[in-house]
Amino acid sequence: MILGPAAGDKVYHGILLELNRIVEADNLRPGDKLPSERELSERLKVGRSSVREALRALELLGLITTRRGEGTFIEHYRHNKLFDILGYYLLRDRKASRDLSEMRLILELDAVRLACERATDKYLQIMEKSISDAMQKIERGQSPVEEDFEFHRAIARASRNSVLQRIWIPLVEYSKAVREDSLTDERTQRAMIDEHQGILEAIRERNRDQAEARMREHLVQS
Numbered sequence: 001m002i003l004g005p006a007a008g009d010k011v012y013h014g015i016l017l018e019l020n021r022i023v024e025a026d027n028l029r030p031g032d033k034l035p036s037e038r039e040l041s042e043r044l045k046v047g048r049s050s051v052r053e054a055l056r057a058l059e060l061l062g063l064i065t066t067r068r069g070e071g072t073f074i075e076h077y078r079h080n081k082l083f084d085i086l087g088y089y090l091l092r093d094r095k096a097s098r099d100l101s102e103m104r105l106i107l108e109l110d111a112v113r114l115a116c117e118r119a120t121d122k123y124l125q126i127m128e129k130s131i132s133d134a135m136q137k138i139e140r141g142q143s144p145v146e147e148d149f150e151f152h153r154a155i156a157r158a159s160r161n162s163v164l165q166r167i168w169i170p171l172v173e174y175s176k177a178v179r180e181d182s183l184t185d186e187r188t189q190r191a192m193i194d195e196h197q198g199i200l201e202a203i204r205e206r207n208r209d210q211a212e213a214r215m216r217e218h219l220v221q222s
Contacts, residue, residue, distance in 0.1 A: 015054040018044050023074065030076040034064065100171070105219050107168050108152065112199065112215045114159035116208045123158035127151055127200045134193055143183050144192070151196050155203070183222075192222065 022028075022035070022043065034040070037055070041048045055072060058064045066072045115123070130151040134144035149172065156168040183189050195218040202211035 015044055015046060015050060016057065019054065019058070028074055030074050032074050033070075034072045034074060036071065101219075104171055105216070107164060107171060108155070108215055108219060109212050111156045111159045111161075111164060111168065112203065112211045113208050114161060114164075115155045115203050116206050116211050118160045119155075119158035119203055123154050124200070124204060126154040126157075127196070127203070130154065131193055131196050131200065134189070134196070138186060138189050138193070144189060145183055148183065148192060148196075155199075158203070192218075195221070 019034075019040070022040070026035075028034070034055075035043070037048050037051050040051045044051065055064065055066075059066060059072075063075055064072050065075055130147045134147035134151075137144040137147060152172065153169070156165050159165070183192065195214065198214045199211060199218060202214055
């Protein structure tokens with residue numbers, strides 16, 4: 001496929017999309033090495049300067065990393081800066097921020113209802129571990145932001161709905177700043193743990209109404 005400017009877009013915009021197809025076609029994973037600039041230029045039928053510009057954009061977002069003398073490697077999507085950048089602009093807009101919180105509530109309530117039906121011991125254990133790890137962090141005087149994320153992600157995964165999970169992850173990443181701001185003191189952190197334990201208990205008992213009520217209260221509080 002020969003790429004070229006379309007509707008005023010720069011060539012590298014198209015290259016970014018084609019690079020994703022190459023990653024999928026070559027079955028590349030985080031930590032794997034990307035083809036060289038020369039090979040990408042040949043496969044995409046574009047100049048090396050355009051490839052270099054596209055790679056620079058991906059590196060600025062933290063999606064890839066270049067190691068001198070070794071090449072360019074794929075980073076895990078969780079390490080990228082895209083969500084931080086988008087989240088910054090979204091959260092500056094009050095309406096967008098409200099819409100974000102509203103959408104997260106909808107997804108989380110759906111996820112917890114499905115988790116009550118589909119959660120296996122594997123995901124219940126992940127939830128338990130996230131609560132235990134959060135308690136240890138609080139004892140060390142640290143904020144359990146990542147453990148909060150892991151608890152909610154375990155519920156999304158326990159829903160066993162792949163589309164819900166794919167929407168949930170970036171949505172929660174967008175609201176990362178809100179989560180960090182809401183877990184700044186020990187009282188709030190310990191309240192979070194109590195709420196997580198209540199949600200886990202309801203899921204374990206397969207009590208959809210109670211799980212939904214506790215999740216709603218938890219998200220409203222946070």
